[in-house]
Amino acid sequence: MTLRTSLIATTLLATAPAFAADVNVYSHRQPELIAPLTEAFTAKTGINVNVAFMDSGLVERLKAEGDRSPADVILTVDISRLAQAVDAGVTQSIETETLKTNVPAAYHDPAGHWWGVTTRARVVYASKEAVADGEITTYEDLADPKWKGRICTRSGTNSYMIGLTSAYLVHHGAEETKTWLEGVKANLARKPQGNDRAQVKAIWAGECDISIGNTYYMGQMLADEEQKEWADSVRLEFPVFENGGTHVNISGVALTKAAKNLDEATQFIEYLTSPEAQEIYAEVNNEYPIAPGTAASDLVESWGEFTADDLNLMTIAEVRGEALRLTEEVDYDG
Structure with a gap:
């Protein structure tokens, strides 16, 4: 992780008032790509979302911070990065009926350590x-x-x-x-x-x-x-x-092992997997939402239909x- 990235992460998370309803996110996705999501979530719930963007070193930072980490949620792309976080022991399982309803079995960790958002x-x-x-x-x-x-x-x-x-x-x-x-x-x-x-x-x-x-x-x-x-x-x-x-891959979300704001983090993760959020996210990123009943943007739909591998x-x-x-x-x- 670069010094600039580290400073951004520290500044963004340190400036959140301790008394506010907050959820702190470490993200591999650039802020402008997820801003429509975080703004919609805050408008819906009143919970502030503090995002620290990291172009690299996310898992290494979480390991170094340990239980002191301010991060409640990680948001990243590619199954390899999600699996790396699980293998490093920096995530914890989260399973709710909402998550199981929104995310098909092929797109979440069987043990609940990560959940897909888009493909x-x-x-x-x-x-x-x-x-x-x-x-x-x-x-x-x-x-x-x-x-x-x-x-x-x-x-x-x-x-x-x-x-x-x-x-x-x-x-x-x-x-x-x-x-x-x-x-x-x-x-x-x-x-x-x-x-x-x-x-x-x-x-x-x-x-x-x-x-x-x-x-x-x-x-x-x-x-x-x-x-x-x-x-x-x-x-x-x-x-x-x-x-x-x-063959498909995903962007996904996980609850950190050190999460302090568990209720807020759970609400945020559930929101990310909701049809409303996935359609926003998928359109901004030209990806496919995965919640049943959701549709891709007109542009993405114009590329043609396909059947995703079920592995x-x-x-x-x-x-x-x-x-x-x-x-x-x-x-x-x-």
């Missing part, structure tokens, strides 16, 4: 000019030699890529996963580099025909004057695992170490 699918960005509509139907197909020299991806050790490889590992086992990684590597048009948006730029520039990326990046690119041209050159395809669905994300998190080992064994980034 994003990891999909294929396909060149409108070079790839026929519906030509890609499965993740397994990415290893087919027909794509040789046509795929761009970010580093295979990136957390989003490891999440997809972990899901493949759960579906197919280590031997098939290694073969798949070797096949995808053989199909790469260039050395893995950049972020998900950089891969779409490469398609626009004619360096490759397909890439792998999270759905919400389409919304981010469409909102950017320069990047809109990249986005307009591709369409989203929603591949599935054979005998499975489309519990904690099952995927448990094999991330093995997925990383296989990725390094095939020298995916080499």
Whole structure:
């Protein structure tokens, strides 16, 4: 965690009056992305939400603070970060009927240590000019030699890529996963580099025909004057695992082990999982709400329908170490 981040965290949380009804949040998501949520929650309940944004080091800070930590709640993205917090012993279980009603079983920790808020699918960005509509139907197909020299991806050790490889590992086992990684590597048009948006730029520039990326990046690119041209050159395809669905990851929330404001924190976590909050959050971030009966924004809905894989994300998190080992064994980034 940077010094600036540490100072922001200390200042934001220290300035909250001790007598006020408060909930203190450590967040990996930037303040402007969650401000609509916190403001709506305060208006609804009268409880102040003090947010400390941390671009890194959230779990390490909680471990260092121990029982002295002012944080009641952590808000983050990606199952790996949620699992890391659980493994570090800085969270505690919380289960209420409201949470169980709002969050499907696949999107919360079976032991109640974290709860999903929104999802994003990891999909294929396909060149409108070079790839026929519906030509890609499965993740397994990415290893087919027909794509040789046509795929761009970010580093295979990136957390989003490891999440997809972990899901493949759960579906197919280590031997098939290694073969798949070797096949995808053989199909790469260039050395893995950049972020998900950089891969779409490469398609626009004619360096490759397909890439792998999270759905919400389409919304981010469409909102950017320069990047809109990249986005307009591709369409989203929603591949599935054979005998499975489309791989998804989440943004999620957890109650800290050191939480002092338990009632306020419980209300806040329940609110985040409510249809009202999820629709706000999902629209701001171009993601999918997960509470039954909620809908994504018109823009996100326009990308098409898909069936999410039903693997519990904690099952995927448990094999991330093995997925990383296989990725390094095939020298995916080499």
